[in-house]
Amino acid sequence: MSIRIGIYGYGNLGRGVECALRQNPDMSLTAVFTRRDPASVKILTEGVPVYPAARAKEMTNEIDVMILCGGSATDLPVQTPEMAALFHVVDSFDTHAKIPAHFDEVDRAAKAAGKTAIISVGWDPGLFSLMRLYGNAVLTDGKDYTFWGRGVSQGHSDAIRRVPGVLDGKQYTIPVKSALEAVRSGQNPELSVREKHTRECYVVAEEGADKARIEAEIKTMPNYFAEYDTTVHFVSQKTLASEHSGIPHGGFVIRSGRTGENGEHKHVIEYSLKLDSNPEFTASVLVAYARAAYRLASEGQTGCKTVLDIPPAYLSARSAAELRRELL
Amino acid sequence: MSIRIGIYGYGNLGRGVECALRQNPDMSLTAVFTRRDPASVKILTEGVPVYPAARAKEMTNEIDVMILCGGSATDLPVQTPEMAALFHVVDSFDTHAKIPAHFDEVDRAAKAAGKTAIISVGWDPGLFSLMRLYGNAVLTDGKDYTFWGRGVSQGHSDAIRRVPGVLDGKQYTIPVKSALEAVRSGQNPELSVREKHTRECYVVAEEGADKARIEAEIKTMPNYFAEYDTTVHFVSQKTLASEHSGIPHGGFVIRSGRTGENGEHKHVIEYSLKLDSNPEFTASVLVAYARAAYRLASEGQTGCKTVLDIPPAYLSARSAAELRRELL
Numbered sequence: 001m002s003i004r005i006g007i008y009g010y011g012n013l014g015r016g017v018e019c020a021l022r023q024n025p026d027m028s029l030t031a032v033f034t035r036r037d038p039a040s041v042k043i044l045t046e047g048v049p050v051y052p053a054a055r056a057k058e059m060t061n062e063i064d065v066m067i068l069c070g071g072s073a074t075d076l077p078v079q080t081p082e083m084a085a086l087f088h089v090v091d092s093f094d095t096h097a098k099i100p101a102h103f104d105e106v107d108r109a110a111k112a113a114g115k116t117a118i119i120s121v122g123w124d125p126g127l128f129s130l131m132r133l134y135g136n137a138v139l140t141d142g143k144d145y146t147f148w149g150r151g152v153s154q155g156h157s158d159a160i161r162r163v164p165g166v167l168d169g170k171q172y173t174i175p176v177k178s179a180l181e182a183v184r185s186g187q188n189p190e191l192s193v194r195e196k197h198t199r200e201c202y203v204v205a206e207e208g209a210d211k212a213r214i215e216a217e218i219k220t221m222p223n224y225f226a227e228y229d230t231t232v233h234f235v236s237q238k239t240l241a242s243e244h245s246g247i248p249h250g251g252f253v254i255r256s257g258r259t260g261e262n263g264e265h266k267h268v269i270e271y272s273l274k275l276d277s278n279p280e281f282t283a284s285v286l287v288a289y290a291r292a293a294y295r296l297a298s299e300g301q302t303g304c305k306t307v308l309d310i311p312p313a314y315l316s317a318r319s320a321a322e323l324r325r326e327l328l
Numbered sequence: 329m330s331i332r333i334g335i336y337g338y339g340n341l342g343r344g345v346e347c348a349l350r351q352n353p354d355m356s357l358t359a360v361f362t363r364r365d366p367a368s369v370k371i372l373t374e375g376v377p378v379y380p381a382a383r384a385k386e387m388t389n390e391i392d393v394m395i396l397c398g399g400s401a402t403d404l405p406v407q408t409p410e411m412a413a414l415f416h417v418v419d420s421f422d423t424h425a426k427i428p429a430h431f432d433e434v435d436r437a438a439k440a441a442g443k444t445a446i447i448s449v450g451w452d453p454g455l456f457s458l459m460r461l462y463g464n465a466v467l468t469d470g471k472d473y474t475f476w477g478r479g480v481s482q483g484h485s486d487a488i489r490r491v492p493g494v495l496d497g498k499q500y501t502i503p504v505k506s507a508l509e510a511v512r513s514g515q516n517p518e519l520s521v522r523e524k525h526t527r528e529c530y531v532v533a534e535e536g537a538d539k540a541r542i543e544a545e546i547k548t549m550p551n552y553f554a555e556y557d558t559t560v561h562f563v564s565q566k567t568l569a570s571e572h573s574g575i576p577h578g579g580f581v582i583r584s585g586r587t588g589e590n591g592e593h594k595h596v597i598e599y600s601l602k603l604d605s606n607p608e609f610t611a612s613v614l615v616a617y618a619r620a621a622y623r624l625a626s627e628g629q630t631g632c633k634t635v636l637d638i639p640p641a642y643l644s645a646r647s648a649a650e651l652r653r654e655l656l
Contacts, residue, residue: 019588023468044589100653120656127462127597129656130640134455136655137616137643138609140351186602259612260347261372265604269455274512276593281466284587288465308651312458313636315465323636325428327464328448328457 002028003294005287006063008056008083010034010041012247013092014069016283018044024287026317030063060086064297065290068092069283077102081109084117084304088293090286092122099125099306107304116297117304121289122282123273124148128253130307131271135255139267142257143188147175147196151249151278159224160201163217165209168237170244172200175252186256186266199230202244204237249278288315330356331622333615334391336384336411338362338369340575341420342397344611346372352615354645358391388414392625393618396420397611405430409437412445412632416621418614420450427453427634435632444625445632449617450610451601452476454635456581459599461636463583467595470585471516475503475524479577479606487552488529491545493537496565498572500528503580514584514594527558530572532565577606616643 005021007014010032021029022045031049034041038050051059056066066087070076072095080091084106093102099120110117120126124146132144153173160169179196182189201218205211215232219225235243250273259265275281289307292314296305313320318327333349335342338360349357350373359377362369366378379387384394394415398404400423408419412434421430427448438445448454452474460472481501488497507524510517529546533539543560547553563571578601587593603609617635620642624633641648646655 016587020468023587096656099656100649103652125656127466130462131599132655133640133644133651134458137619137640138455138612140348140612184602259344259351259605259608265608267604267609268602270598270600270602271459272598274514274596274598276595277587280587280593281595284466284468291465306652306656308641308656309639309648311637311639312461312465316461320637321428323461324431324634327460328424328427328453328634328636 002026003291004028004030004062004064005290006030006056006059006066006087007032007069008053008066008079009069009075010036010043010050011069012279013283013286015044016277016280017067017069017286019280020284020287023284024291024317027287027291031059056083057086063087065090065293067286067290069286072098077105080117080119081105084110084115085113086115088116088290088297090118090121090290090293092126092282092286093120094122094125096125103304103306111303114302116293116302118289118293118306118310119304120306121286123275123285124251126282126285126307127273128251128271131253131269132255133308135253135257135269139255139257139259139269141259141263142255142267145183145191145254145256146251147180147254148251149173149175149197149249151251151275152244152247156199156201156224159221160203160218163214163221165206165214166203167206168204168240170202170240172202174198174200180252180254183254183256184268184270186268188256193227194229197228199225199228201230201232202235202240203232204240205234246276247278248276249281250274291315291317330354331619332356332358332390332392333618334358334384334387334394334415335360335397336381336394336407337397337403338364338371338378339397340607341611341614343372344605344608345395345397345614347608348612348615351612352619352645355615355619359387384411385414391415393418393621395614395618397614400426405433408445408447409433412438412443413441414443416444416618416625418446418449418618418621420454420610420614421448422450422453424453431632431634439631442630444621444630446617446621446634446638447632448634449614451603451613452579454610454613455601456579456599458635459581459597460583463581463585463597467583467585467587467597469587469591470583470595473511473519473582473584474579475508475582476579477501477503477525477577479579479603480572480575484527484529484552487549488531488546491542491549493534493542494531495534496532496568498530498568500530502526502528508580508582511582511584512596512598514596516584521555522557525556527553527556529558529560530563530568531560532568533562574604575606576604577609578602619643619645 068091156171253271255269396419484499581599583597
């Protein structure tokens with residue numbers, strides 16, 4: 001008997017979840033829900049229906065876990081609590097500063113309905129958070145570093161595209177190699193924002209646009225680029241499409257600390273991700289946590305959780321005894 | 329009110345636990361237990377008593393968690409079940425093949441006594457096991473690689489010292505760089521034992537010993553060296569003491585896998601440790617899991633667990649809300 005999954009929202013992430021479910025034979029896709037016209041949404045899995053989002057509430061007997069695939073800005077703050085009143089849910093809410101408030105909302109809804117919710121699942125927040133936690137717990141006297149990239153930042157790419165005269169654009173966040181090396185060596189450096197990451201922009205300009213002005217506007221844009229060393233490359237739409245159509249990402253979490261009678265021994269823990277597809281990887285994490293949500297629910301553990309609360313073994317389809325034998 | 333810890337066995341690991349406890353103000357060291365003459369054991373913490381091992385059973389009211397610091401070969405198989413009948417316990421049992429049997433023994437003893445036990449805590453088994461589990465759960469279609477080193481292998485150093493004509497010796501396990509690179513690139517290579525690690529030996533020979541014979545005996549020793557490319561360096565006792573007295577170790581866990589409609593996207597997850605002191609780092613992991621054992625026990629979760637069963641948040645002295653705010 002497989003875990004019956006619903007996908008709520010069918011963009012890159014929803015499609016990634018659909019692909020990930022095919023790699024997990026203990027789960028099956030029951031339906032996809034969309035706010036668009038269902039007839040306009042073509043999914044990969046034959047025989048699985050696409051329904052209007054409003055129909056979800058009629059399917060509480062057909063779906064065990066709803067995986068929410070909307071955005072953090074406006075979708076999830078509304079959708080996750082709403083769905084947590086009907087299903088066990090998993091979301092990838094990633095606005096770090098708003099996690100406590102989102103947690104409280106979802107916790108209230110899930111508890112009232114006797115459902116299990118896991119929020120902020122993915123790689124940051126998500127696997128990176130786990131690494132920060134393990135690193136902190138083990139090396140109490142130490143320092144944390146998180147670097148992102150090389151990868152595409154959706155928010156920064158959007159910011160570029162809002163500059164007058166820009167037709168299209170893509171932004172890569174890149175960790176500074178020398179900073180990474182300093183951290184790895186266990187020097188525990190203090191690093192400014194500028195010292196940690198650079199930003200690289202590929203921009204398609206309108207014909208006849210003032211490229212020098214566009215470049216200056218990008219480089220001085222507050223919050224997005226002004227605090228960084230930014231490079232701007234003007235390319236054709238064709239080049240952008242052929243060389244920059246992917247959504248790669250990744251990054252590093254490093255914990256560096258000391259032990260011993262007088263802190264005489266240094267230790268460095270490093271975790272890194274190199275991802276060809278950010279949404280597909282995030283989706284794969286969501287699916288593993290959907291399994292955990294289902295298990296927690298079968299034990300009667302309701303309310304909101306995060307990756308920090310979930311026993312790792314719950315992510316795996318294998319039994320505890322198998323895991324001890326094969327992975328421990 | 330701090331968690332009251334006992335240390336059972338005071339070698340490098342026990343001393344490491346003692347140091348780690350100083351970095352964790354929510355825990356305190358109550359007593360150290362030894363099978364040696366307690367008068368001969370000098371510990372670092374003033375005012376803490378050293379008792380004969382047999383006295384442990386009289387201290388069930390003074391100690392919450394006993395951290396077992398003996399060896400896996402003969403100590404822990406006996407001591408962990410024995411102590412789990414009296415205290416919540418944590419051990420670093422690391423004979424992978426015998427974990428299931430050890431688990432059963434400890435589980436039986438702990439359950440009968442209503443105690444909580446966590447076994448096989450450290451970095452492998454331990455943090456590396458967690459990484460294998462997370463990697464497998466997220467990238468279902470993929471391949472695992474574990475590399476060890478550069479670091480000192482106690483077992484191989486002991487083996488060198490048993491060769492006639494050898495006064496002293498130290499062995500380093502070293503991952504092969506090109507193999508690591510191939511794995512990192514996502515090629516999912518099939519690697520033989522020889523292709524993954526080399527072994528480097530620093531040997532002090534007796535005066536007049538036949539070095540060529542010693543070198544040959546080491547290099548052809550079955551199970552330990554014959555399957556590897558091994559280098560033997562003859563050094564003076566003084567050089568061994570000055571340049572090879574440390575106990576560094578570390579290693580890499582890499583999971584490489586594919587996602588997408590047709591597996592078109594590659595992903596690489598890499599976790600690595602670079603440790604100046606293997607026993608002190610292992611001890612730091614033990615102490616974090618002692619905290620978790622105490623928490624599980626306060627919830628009435630008894631019996632034997634491994635790192636795979638423990639909610640990550642239980643390792644931290646911070647509250648769940650703090651963790652969500654600060655680390656997630």
